[in-house]
Amino acid sequence: MSTFGTLFRVTTxxxxxxxxxxxxxxxxxxxxxxxxxxxxxxxxxxxxxxxNLTTPRDEKDLVHLQSGIEHGVTLGTPIxxxxxxxxxxxxxxxxxxxxxxxxHADWTYLEKYGVKASSGGGRSSARETIGRVAAGAIAEKxxxxxxxxxxxxxxxxxxxxxxxxxxxxxxxxxxxxxxxxEDALSPEFVELLRxxxxxxxxxxxxxxxxxxxxxxMVKTASSSLLNxxxxxxxxxxxxxxxxAVGSSSS
Amino acid sequence: MSTFGTLFRVTTxxxxxxxxxxxxxxxxxxxxxxxxxxxxxxxxxxxxxxxNLTTPRDEKDLVHLQSGIEHGVTLGTPIxxxxxxxxxxxxxxxxxxxxxxxxHADWTYLEKYGVKASSGGGRSSARETIGRVAAGAIAEKxxxxxxxxxxxxxxxxxxxxxxxxxxxxxxxxxxxxxxxxEDALSPEFVELLRxxxxxxxxxxxxxxxxxxxxxxMVKTASSSLLNxxxxxxxxxxxxxxxxAVGSSSS
Numbered sequence: 001m002s003t004f005g006t007l008f009r010v011t012t013x014x015x016x017x018x019x020x021x022x023x024x025x026x027x028x029x030x031x032x033x034x035x036x037x038x039x040x041x042x043x044x045x046x047x048x049x050x051x052n053l054t055t056p057r058d059e060k061d062l063v064h065l066q067s068g069i070e071h072g073v074t075l076g077t078p079i080x081x082x083x084x085x086x087x088x089x090x091x092x093x094x095x096x097x098x099x100x101x102x103x104h105a106d107w108t109y110l111e112k113y114g115v116k117a118s119s120g121g122g123r124s125s126a127r128e129t130i131g132r133v134a135a136g137a138i139a140e141k142x143x144x145x146x147x148x149x150x151x152x153x154x155x156x157x158x159x160x161x162x163x164x165x166x167x168x169x170x171x172x173x174x175x176x177x178x179x180x181x182e183d184a185l186s187p188e189f190v191e192l193l194r195x196x197x198x199x200x201x202x203x204x205x206x207x208x209x210x211x212x213x214x215x216x217m218v219k220t221a222s223s224s225l226l227n228x229x230x231x232x233x234x235x236x237x238x239x240x241x242x243x244a245v246g247s248s249s250s
Numbered sequence: 251m252s253t254f255g256t257l258f259r260v261t262t263x264x265x266x267x268x269x270x271x272x273x274x275x276x277x278x279x280x281x282x283x284x285x286x287x288x289x290x291x292x293x294x295x296x297x298x299x300x301x302n303l304t305t306p307r308d309e310k311d312l313v314h315l316q317s318g319i320e321h322g323v324t325l326g327t328p329i330x331x332x333x334x335x336x337x338x339x340x341x342x343x344x345x346x347x348x349x350x351x352x353x354h355a356d357w358t359y360l361e362k363y364g365v366k367a368s369s370g371g372g373r374s375s376a377r378e379t380i381g382r383v384a385a386g387a388i389a390e391k392x393x394x395x396x397x398x399x400x401x402x403x404x405x406x407x408x409x410x411x412x413x414x415x416x417x418x419x420x421x422x423x424x425x426x427x428x429x430x431x432e433d434a435l436s437p438e439f440v441e442l443l444r445x446x447x448x449x450x451x452x453x454x455x456x457x458x459x460x461x462x463x464x465x466x467m468v469k470t471a472s473s474s475l476l477n478x479x480x481x482x483x484x485x486x487x488x489x490x491x492x493x494a495v496g497s498s499s500s
Contacts, residue, residue: 001259001276002328009251011261013274013330018317022330024263024274026251030363066332067268076363077373078252080263080272082316082330113280113326123327 010135014085015117016125022082023131025138028068030076032142039063039081042137043130045202060086063134079138083130154201155208158217163189163210260385264335265367266375272332273381275388278318280326282392289313289331292387293380295452310336313384329388333380404451405458408467413439413460 003011007027014021043061061083068079100107105124110116117123143149156163192210201207204214206221253261257277264271293311311333318329350357355374360366367373393399406413442460451457454464456471 002274003253003259003261003276009253011253011274011276011328013276013328014317015320015325015327018320018330019314020316020330022316024252024261026253026261026263030365064269066270066272067264070265070268070367073365075265075365075367075372076359077265077367078261078263080268080270080332082332109326115280115323115325117320117325117327122325 004132008135008139010132012128012131012135014128014131015122016120016127017085017117017122020082020084021127021130022080023135025068025079025081025135028074028076028079028138029142029146030074032074032138032145033072034069034074034079034138034141035072036063036065038141039065039134039137042133042140043083046129046133048126061130081131081134083134085127152196152198152201154196155206155217158206158208159220161213161216161220163208163213254382258385258389260382262378262381262385264378264381265372266370266377267335267367267372270332270334271377271380272330273385275318275329275331275385278324278326278329278388279392279396280324282324282388282395283322284319284324284329284388284391285322286313286315288391289315289384289387292383292390293333296379296383298376311380331381331384333384335377402446402448402451404446405456405467408456408458409470411463411466411470413458413463 002013003009005027009026010023011026012021012023040063043063047061064082064084066080066082068075068077100110101121104121106116106121109122109124121127140151143151196209200209203209204211206214206217208214208217252263253259255277259276260273261276262271262273290313293313297311314332314334316330316332318325318327350360351371354371356366356371359372359374371377390401393401446459450459453459454461456464456467458464458467
């Protein structure tokens with residue numbers, strides 16, 4: 001199903017080329033200051049067309065808050081929101097629709113339901129993430145205001161290109177080397193965690209804040225583009241590292 | 251929370267005076283023929299302003315299907331739908347907003363959340379039922395096509411006015427008279443169940459298909475209108491009877 005969470009419950013809807021994609025966020029605490037821009041900032045970060053490494057469709061992804069908020073404050077009731085699909089060209093992918101696309105789930109949908117959206121990824125489009133990104137933006141604002149928690153995530157590898165071992169997170173230590181986990185948490189990586197900010201992450205087109213690694217990722221992705229599978233490299237092969245930083249000052 | 255059901259799961263959102271009210275229906279089987287008119291028919295039956303017995307606001311309640319359907323067939327993916335609140339006048343109820351309204355839940359919302367929508371019933375408005383009526387219309391169509399099931403519901407009492415004992419359903423037999431249940435299922439009531447149709451129900455402004463009883467209900471409700479609590483009589487005091495009729499021919 002398309003519902004996630006218990007106390008903070010998110011339900012999403014939408015395919016790549018239907019009227020809109022959106023979500024209902026149920027259980028958001030009342031009294032939280034919330035305006036469309038809080039959500040829009042994250043949707044704009046998610047949006048394709050920001051660099052030449054991602055899908056070139058320029059989708060504006062403007063959020064329309066429908067309910068659960070009045071005078072800039074949440075009511076405690078379900079928050080309905082939607083983003084219109086402005087790029088509804090049913091024939092966009094007509095040629096590739098002749099066969100299932102690698103690394104996509106459209107074949108799975110066809111097998112499961114016996115019918116699928118005629119264009120693009122349908123329900124398995126990355127546009128499905130819009131509802132969850134929007135819900136995440138609301139959860140993030142609540143966590144920041146209520147507990148001073150900030151969240152920063154970054155790309156640590158794309159395909160075979162990853163951060164140098166000196167700054168790799170512990171989870172990327174090769175199997176069988178559990179006894180060197182302490183060593184893997186190198187001073188360089190600790191320093192990266194200590195100093196990384198969302199601004200530094202967003203300054204790189206790859207969202208990898210380590211400039212030298214980011215450059216190598218760009219070169220690899222760009223050469224993959226020549227092989228017409230760069231989107232696969234970026235959507236399926238990228239590893240994300242994330243961390244939450246508690247701050248008592250906010 | 252605002253989610254109902256397990257396999258056929260309905261999540262609703264919306265207050266009386268926000269941008270829209272709507273729902274996400276998750277788990278609707280794929281391949282079901284479905285167009286907006288299937289839902290619209292039931293929303294129009296729900297709509298206020300159909301008689302002088304209900305709230306006089308004339309809301310058009312046009313449904314906008316957002317997802318989960320293509321070329322008139324369900325995809326098996328979540329069906330998003332919404333109805334815009336065209337009658338968004340925040341000051342409509344300003345005078346009555348000074349105190350909680352009887353038979354409404356706005357006081358409960360204020361106590362629970364410490365904040366409530368400034369106008370009308372907010373989340374406790376009867377407009378919240380729009381999402382569930384729409385979901386019910388989809389479920390009803392599936393039940394009819396897949397199993398030949400038809401559903402007819404009717405009003406059997408309003409306040410102290412009810413169907414004559416001869417045609418009362420068994421559940422309305424007074425306490426302590428369990429031994430006369432067989433007698434209560436009178437030939438007249440069996441005949442009513444056998445012949446009642448949605449058209450006969452809708453032909454009466456009270457939705458009570460028993461013409462003589464319906465007339466008495468109208469008189470009672472109209473005199474209650476003079477006491478300015480007719481809406482309470484109709485929204486809180488009405489009892490509904492419903493039945494499902496299996497039909498092998500559809």
